[in-house]
Amino acid sequence: MTRMAKTVRESQTEMTELALPGDSNPLGNILGGRVMHWIDLAAAMAAMRHAGQVAVTASMDRVEFLNPIKVGHVVHLTACLTWVGRTSMEVRVNVESEDMVSGEHNVTSTAYLTFVAIGADGRPVSVPPLMVTTAQEAEEFQAAERRRAERMKQRKPTNGATP
Numbered sequence: 001m002t003r004m005a006k007t008v009r010e011s012q013t014e015m016t017e018l019a020l021p022g023d024s025n026p027l028g029n030i031l032g033g034r035v036m037h038w039i040d041l042a043a044a045m046a047a048m049r050h051a052g053q054v055a056v057t058a059s060m061d062r063v064e065f066l067n068p069i070k071v072g073h074v075v076h077l078t079a080c081l082t083w084v085g086r087t088s089m090e091v092r093v094n095v096e097s098e099d100m101v102s103g104e105h106n107v108t109s110t111a112y113l114t115f116v117a118i119g120a121d122g123r124p125v126s127v128p129p130l131m132v133t134t135a136q137e138a139e140e141f142q143a144a145e146r147r148r149a150e151r152m153k154q155r156k157p158t159n160g161a162t163p
């Protein structure tokens, strides 16, 4: 079934969190695992909005933590579709922290994740094409194709098969 293309903007997802002490290490920095959890959630919402289906995380590329997020900071996550295949979608998540007292904003991470849409039978199902509308989105789409080629080279067999 051919599905109507959707723009990047249609599924763009903004998520805001308050960095709390229960998520921090003894230095008062938010734990990397908590940030990765937020990244996964923001990306999942963007992927499911685009697919109009439930989607599962297939992979998350290397994530770097460029600046600490301190307890009390606001954490802004922005998730955008960058590429769509037949059943899979790449999502970029930008993470930024905001010190509400000083007003300072810092980029803390950028992550790329791949989601796969899942149909009622539990199998991957096709998703709408991605309509790129700006030169930046077109560049990002091409870069995503290169990342996907690398991922496919490294992909391991599933269902218990021996690598």
Ligand SMILES: CC(C)(COP(=O)(O)OP(=O)(O)OC[C@H]1O[C@@H](n2cnc3c(N)ncnc32)[C@H](O)[C@@H]1OP(=O)(O)O)[C@@H](O)C(=O)NCCC(=O)NCCS
Pocket: 055, 056, 057, 058, 059, 084, 085, 086, 087, 088, 089, 114, 116, 124, 151, 155, 158
């Ligand atoms: C992801 C999953 C659905 C893929 O299933 P599969 O039987 O290997 O499916 P296919 O081989 O048909 O691949 C489906 C799509 O996923 C992509 N894909 C599969 N594994 C991938 C990986 N590790 N990284 C990136 N893309 C991947 C394929 O390239 C294909 O994309 P396309 O249709 O756009 O060309 C399956 O491995 C799974 O269910 N994994 C567990 C997911 C999960 O529990 N996530 C955490 C909780 S949400």
